[in-house]
Amino acid sequence: MMRRAFSAVRQLNTSLPTVHRRGLFLSSLLIMAVVLWPVARLPVGERVALEHDFGSLSSPAPVFVEDNSPLPNMANLEYVIQRGDTLSGIFGRLNLGQETMAQLLESDLDVLALDTLMPGNRLRFWVDQEAHRLNRLELYFNPARQVVFERVDSEHFTFDEVIHEGQWRERPARTEIHGSFYNAALGAGLSPGDVAQIETLFKNRINFRRLQAGDQLHLVRNEQFVGDEASGSTELVAVEIIQGKKRLSAFLAEDGNYYDEGGNSQTQAFxxxxxxxxxxxxxxxxxxxxxxxxxxxxxxxxxxxxxxxxxxxxxxxxxxxxxxxxxxxxxxxxxxxxxxxxxxxxxxxxxxxxxxxxxxxxxxxxxxxxxxxxxxxxxxxxxxxxxxxxxxxxxxxxxxxxxxxxxxLRAYRARVDDWRKAIAGSELLR
Ligand SMILES: [Zn+2]
Missing domain, CATH: 2.70.70.10 (Glucose Permease (Domain IIA))
Structure with a gap:
């Protein structure tokens, strides 16, 4: 396991006089009220998973309760994000206050981890019940990645990202295409993102609509595991499309770029x-x-x-x-x-x-x-x-x-025009 501190505490307006600070704080609350926080746009689900008193970071068995009820007041709890949730909604139900949320957003600015939360991700809260204060929040994205916010004083949190390298396993696959390439690729275990990547990699070499029944897709995908649990991180390392008698390839080299069989770069330039x-x-x-x-x-x-x-x-x-x-x-x-x-x-x-x-x-x-x-x-x-x-x-x-x-570009085109004129004006050798 590798632990990596991305950023330390962030200071909100420390250099401003208190009055301005208060004004800024109020206006930021207003902004937040207008912009419902991002987990927002997802449709509503039914259940909430809760867990009491988990001390360690190992996965506790969640207890399910009915949704839309206020979350019980407890020291520590785990919440599984459902479709339709908003961060401000969750904080409201926990009675944690929008001020705490503003402080978390502030410390998250450099990484924007809160913006990447998806249904199924877990939030783990450590709450000081006496002071009614959030001391620690963990975003559990997957077994390989967690983000931890830890309170340092009444206004600030530190930000820490925990990365587990785990192991990468190679998964080879090969499929014959009948119907659409897209369906064949999904059938071979690829994601829509993988398909988009393949289409980009081969876009100048293949017309995917021209692929015919019996053409084949061969591939190797690397998949990350922590223990026996897949993290969801994957990487295509070999893709070959056999179109009739043609074989078109893209392999990932050490430098992170794709090359064809002959070693010609297939990766776009940035x-x-x-x-x-x-x-x-x-x-x-x-x-x-x-x-x-x-x-x-x-x-x-x-x-x-x-x-x-x-x-x-x-x-x-x-x-x-x-x-x-x-x-x-x-x-x-x-x-x-x-x-x-x-x-x-x-x-x-x-x-x-x-x-x-x-x-x-x-x-x-x-x-x-x-x-x-x-x-x-x-x-x-x-x-x-x-x-x-x-x-x-x-x-x-x-x-x-x-x-x-x-x-x-104008200067370049002008030069091209000059060269063309010069060529056109030169003697035609026969
Ligand atoms: Zn900048």
């Missing part, structure tokens, strides 16, 4: 900058950044580009939109997954131009930049994640390419 041209950077990626006032570690997980509001923000590669959200601190933000390994996050936007589930291609405008959430001025906060970990988008060793700015 844009280094999620913007046209070479924009100015106002704040660099820095996992060890210290808060100037408190001196506590407060990582900066992305790169900041100062931009006029309304600047088009671009998809760094071909991928699928997995999140379009509005967060009290992160503002309007968009997450794009390029593969099971790579994803990017774009914060403080003024206007998303895409919706969840939409396919996007490299260079496509996915949003307009803004100044939403807690932001010191109009800018884009841009994160690039590899295997769920933020990396420096400006220096990560990735297959990268830069998109030309309009100005560069």
């Amino acid at each position: 844009l280094r900058y999620p913007l046209a041209g070479k924009p100015r950077v106002s704040s660099h990626f820095n996992p060890k950044r210290r808060h100037p006032v408190t001196g506590r570690i407060k990582p900066h997980n992305g790169t900041d580009f100062p931009l006029p509001i309304g600047t088009p923000v671009l998809a760094a590669g071909d991928g699928v939109v997995t999140k379009v959200e509005n967060h009290q601190y992160a503002g309007r933000y968009v997450v794009i997954e390029f593969s099971s390994r790579y994803r990017a996050r774009y914060l403080h936007l003024s206007k998303p131009l895409v919706r969840v589930g939409q396919r996007v291609s490299r260079g496509q405008a996915i949003a307009l930049s803004g100044n939403t959430g807690r932001s010191t001025g109009p800018h884009l906060h841009y994160e690039f994640h590899v295997n769920g970990r933020p990396v420096d988008p400006m220096s990560a060793a990735l297959p990268m390419m830069r998109l030309m700015s309009d100005k560069e």
